[in-house]
Amino acid sequence: MTGDMRxxxxxxxxxxxxxxxxxxxxxxxxxxxxxGQPVCCDTAHAIPIVDKPEFELLKGRTDLWHKYKPTDAxxxxxxxxxxxxxxxxxxxxxxxxxxxxxxxxxxxFPFYPYFTKQGELIGLGTYWTFADRCWLMSNMQVVERQxxxxxxxxxxxxxxxxxxxxxxxxxxxxxxxxxxxxxNKPILLIGRKGGFLKVMPKxxxxxxxxxxxxxxxxxxxxxxxxxxxxxxxxxEMPKQSPFVD
Numbered sequence: 001m002t003g004d005m006r007x008x009x010x011x012x013x014x015x016x017x018x019x020x021x022x023x024x025x026x027x028x029x030x031x032x033x034x035x036g037q038p039v040c041c042d043t044a045h046a047i048p049i050v051d052k053p054e055f056e057l058l059k060g061r062t063d064l065w066h067k068y069k070p071t072d073a074x075x076x077x078x079x080x081x082x083x084x085x086x087x088x089x090x091x092x093x094x095x096x097x098x099x100x101x102x103x104x105x106x107x108x109f110p111f112y113p114y115f116t117k118q119g120e121l122i123g124l125g126t127y128w129t130f131a132d133r134c135w136l137m138s139n140m141q142v143v144e145r146q147x148x149x150x151x152x153x154x155x156x157x158x159x160x161x162x163x164x165x166x167x168x169x170x171x172x173x174x175x176x177x178x179x180x181x182x183x184n185k186p187i188l189l190i191g192r193k194g195g196f197l198k199v200m201p202k203x204x205x206x207x208x209x210x211x212x213x214x215x216x217x218x219x220x221x222x223x224x225x226x227x228x229x230x231x232x233x234x235x236e237m238p239k240q241s242p243f244v245d
Contacts, residue, residue: 005162007057014057014100017107017154022142027094029135029242032235033219039133040109041094043068046130047078048089048105051162055089062101065089104154110134113155114189115173117204121159123189123197124151125176131217135242138220141211142244145194152192177204188214 027038039045047068050058058065068088070076079088091097114125124143131137159166180187180201187199188209196209216222219229223243230237 005051005053005158005165007053007060009157009161010051010054010057010104013104013154013157014102014107016157017104017150018099019144019147019150021136021147022139022144024139024142024240024244026134026136026139028238028240029220030133031094032230032238033133033233036235038094039130040106041091041097043071043075043090045133046109047075048091048103049082049086050089050103050105052085052087054103055087058089058101058103062098064091064096064098064101065103104158107154108151110137111151111190112172113152113169114176114187114199115170116199116206117174117177119170121152121156121192122206123191124148125173125187125189128176128179133218135220138214138216138218139242139244140188140190140196140214143190148190148192148194177201186213 027041030039031037034042034045055065066089068075068079068090070079070088082088089103110127110130111124112127113121114123115121126134126137126140136142155169159169176187177199180199184201186201186207186209189197189199191197196211196213198207198209198213199205200207219226220242223241226242227237
């Protein structure tokens, strides 16, 4: 984000966007495959990017966050290409999480606001590069309605104040459509009022979708695939099954 958001605006976003994404602690399902750390809380996988005013707000509220220092060439490239109004940050880790002091990126992950070619915000898209690691992307049926409502309201608040962020998300949606066309697979969305949608490859036509259309990825394809992956990694099976209705 690089526009006119102020620290107090991010406080408003935080106050309005507090809903849990689901009744499940999804980090318990991916962490056995990632050294006990949830994928979304590990900068080896996902580096939190914030607007500088958001970091200013966080610094005044907590010592949880600090500036991220790249550890490899790929991370250095990501940081080097950031807009001057943004920065990469890192927290102390999932064990020290303070829910009230999560960034907007943390609250929203793995979702982003999806815009149609016509510029309409119709629902929640996913950051597709995490599909092989993120349990939630294989189980979008568990996402709570209140989370969807607060997600949409939070981002609409941001877009009213930050035109550059609005443009960035429209571009990201277009990138997702190009990726969908290359793979010849539809984009699956959670509709802004609930339910599911699919954006067809090539035409970008938006159609209703059903829970049966949702896709499971990687180790989350089946109980057998998950157990095998955990065993190969040397992790510990969670007490609760990651395969839910």
